[in-house]
Amino acid sequence: MAAPPTDLPGTGAPRPALAPLLALGALVALVLVAGSGGYGYHRDELYFLAAGRHLAWAYADQGPLTPLVARAADAVAPGSLVALRLPSALMAGTTVALTGLIAAELGGRRRAQLIAATCAAVASVVLIVGHLLSTATFDLMAWTAVTWLVARALRTGAGAPWLAAGVVAGLALLDKPLIAFLLVALGVGIAAAGPRELLRRPAPWAGAAIALVLWSPWLIWQAGHGWPQLDVSSSIASGGSSSSQPRWALLPFQLLLVSPVLAPVWIAGLVDLARRPELRPHRLFAVAWVVLAVVFLATGGKPYYLAGMFGVLLAAGALRADAWLDHGARRVRAGLLAVAVVLSAVVSVTLALPVLPARDAGVVIAMNGDIGETIGWPALARTVAGVYRDTPGAPVILTSNYGEAGAIDRYGPALGLPAAFSGHNAFHEWGPPPDRPSPVITVGFSAARLRADFTGCRVAARIDNAAGVDNDERGEPVDRCAGTRAPWSRLWPGLRRLG
Structure with missing residues (x-):
C-alpha cells in the first residue's frame, strides 16, 4: 500500500x-x-x-x-x-x-x-x-x-x-x-x-x-x-x-x-x-x-x-x-x-537517440525524420569542395537551404571553401555575394530555377552520404554555372525563401 x-x-x-x-x-x-x-x-x-x-x-x-x-x-x-x-x-x-x-x-x-x-x-x-x-x-x-x-x-x-x-x-x-x-x-x-x-x-x-x-x-x-x-x-x-x-x-x-x-x-x-x-x-x-x-x-x-x-x-x-x-x-x-x-x-x-548504426536506421528515420537530418553533412561539404577545386575563377557557392549553407560554413574552412550564400531565412538577411562576374556553384536547385537566374549550368556532382541514408539531401544536385544573368544585387530579392 x-x-x-x-x-x-x-x-x-x-x-x-x-x-x-x-x-x-x-x-x-x-x-x-x-x-x-x-x-x-x-x-x-x-x-x-x-x-x-x-x-x-x-x-x-x-x-x-x-x-x-x-x-x-x-x-x-x-x-x-x-x-x-x-x-x-x-x-x-x-x-x-x-x-x-x-x-x-x-x-x-x-x-x-x-x-x-x-x-x-x-x-x-x-x-x-x-x-x-x-x-x-x-x-x-x-x-x-x-x-x-x-x-x-x-x-x-x-x-x-x-x-x-x-x-x-x-x-x-x-x-x-x-x-x-x-x-x-x-x-x-x-x-x-x-x-x-x-x-x-x-x-x-x-x-x-x-x-x-x-x-x-x-x-x-x-x-x-x-x-x-x-x-x-x-x-x-x-x-x-x-x-x-x-x-x-x-x-x-x-x-x-x-x-x-x-x-x-x-x-x-x-x-x-x-x-x-x-x-x-x-x-x-x-x-x-x-x-x-x-x-x-x-x-x-x-x-x-x-x-x-x-x-x-x-x-x-x-x-x-x-x-x-x-x-x-x-x-x-x-x-x-x-x-x-x-x-x-x-x-x-x-x-x-542514435543507438543504431546509421546504415540500419531506416525505420527510425521514417518515424523521426530529424535523425536522418543529422547524417551526411561532412560528405556534402566534401562533395562541394571537390567541385570547387575543379572550378577556376573563385566561384561563389550558393545553396538552396540553410542546412547546406551551415554545413559548408562549418566544414568548409578545413576544405578550402569560402563562406556559402543562401536565400533561405536568415541567410538572406546576411546579404548577397559581391557584384562581380564569377562562376557559381549551386547546391540543391532545380534545373528550371537555374535556367532562370544563371548561365551555362551543368550538374557536376550529386550529394550522397556514406551510410546510404535516404534523407532530404541525398541525391540533390551540385551544379557548376558559368555566371549569373543579372548582378547579384538584382537577383537577391527573388532568391529569398522563408519557411
Whole structure:
C-alpha cells in the first residue's frame, strides 16, 4: 500500500517529492548527454551556429535565444556536439521534474508525482527535442514551467508565481513566438472556466506585461523588417517546412508524442481537468488545450505545437493512475503500468537517440525524420569542395537551404571553401555575394530555377552520404554555372525563401 501523503503545513497540498523528481530529471539529462555525440549536426544546429555568428535581436524565423546559446556553447567547446546539446539535455531534464511538480500542485501525492514525471521521462517528444539543440527544447520546458507556475498561483493565491510566469514566457518569446498562444489560451480558459476573479487581480496582468516587455525587441525588429515571421508561419501551414504535416494529422499525432501505450494517462488528465470536481480550480487548462487544438488545426500548426500542454495533462492523469493502482488487482495493475513505461522508454530512446548504426536506421528515420537530418553533412561539404577545386575563377557557392549553407560554413574552412550564400531565412538577411562576374556553384536547385537566374549550368556532382541514408539531401544536385544573368544585387530579392 502506498504511503499516505505528507502535506505542506497550512496548505493541504502534498509536499513535492523534490529529491526523486530531480534525480529522475538528472537521469534523463545524463541519458541524453550520453547519446549526444552520435551521428552529427542537425541542419537546424548548423543554422543556429551560423546565426550565432550574426547575433541580432531577431531573425526572420526565430528569436535570438537559441543562436546565442549555440554561440556560447561553441565558444566554450568549439566543434563539440556534446557541449552544443548539453543545454537541451538540461532543459529536457527540467521538463521532467516540472511535470512531477505540477502533479503536486494539483494535489498529487508522492507516487502520483513520480508517475507524472516518469511518463514525461519516457515521452518521445521530450527525448527527441532534448537530443538536439532546437527552439523547441526551451519552448517545451517554458510551457511546462508556465503551467506549473499558474497551477501554483491557483493553489496559493500568491502573486509571485504570475510574475515568474511572465519572466519565463518573456524569455521563451525571445526563442520563438509559440508560447504567446499559450498565454492567450490561458486567458480564454480563465474567462470561460474561472476563477474569473483573476481577471480583476493585478498579478496576472503584471505577468503578461513583463512578458510583453521582454518580447518587445523581437516585436520591434519584426515590425521594422515587414513581419517575416508571418510569411514563415504561412509557409509552414502550407507544407513548406520539412516537418510540416497535413492538418488532419495534428490530433492523431498527439497519441504518438508521449507514447501510444501511455496516451490513456494524459487523456484521462484532460478529461479529469474538464470534469472532476476536485480539479475545478484548474479547469482552465482543459479549456486552454481545446482552444490551442482548434487554433493549431485552423492555422496548420505542426503536431508538436501542442506538446507543451502534456506536462499538466500527464500530471492530472497521474492522479487518476495513482488512484487506479490502489484498486483491483494491485500487483497486476502495477505490472501493467511498469510494462507500459519500459516499452515506451525503449521505443522513445530508439526513436530519439542514435543507438543504431546509421546504415540500419531506416525505420527510425521514417518515424523521426530529424535523425536522418543529422547524417551526411561532412560528405556534402566534401562533395562541394571537390567541385570547387575543379572550378577556376573563385566561384561563389550558393545553396538552396540553410542546412547546406551551415554545413559548408562549418566544414568548409578545413576544405578550402569560402563562406556559402543562401536565400533561405536568415541567410538572406546576411546579404548577397559581391557584384562581380564569377562562376557559381549551386547546391540543391532545380534545373528550371537555374535556367532562370544563371548561365551555362551543368550538374557536376550529386550529394550522397556514406551510410546510404535516404534523407532530404541525398541525391540533390551540385551544379557548376558559368555566371549569373543579372548582378547579384538584382537577383537577391527573388532568391529569398522563408519557411
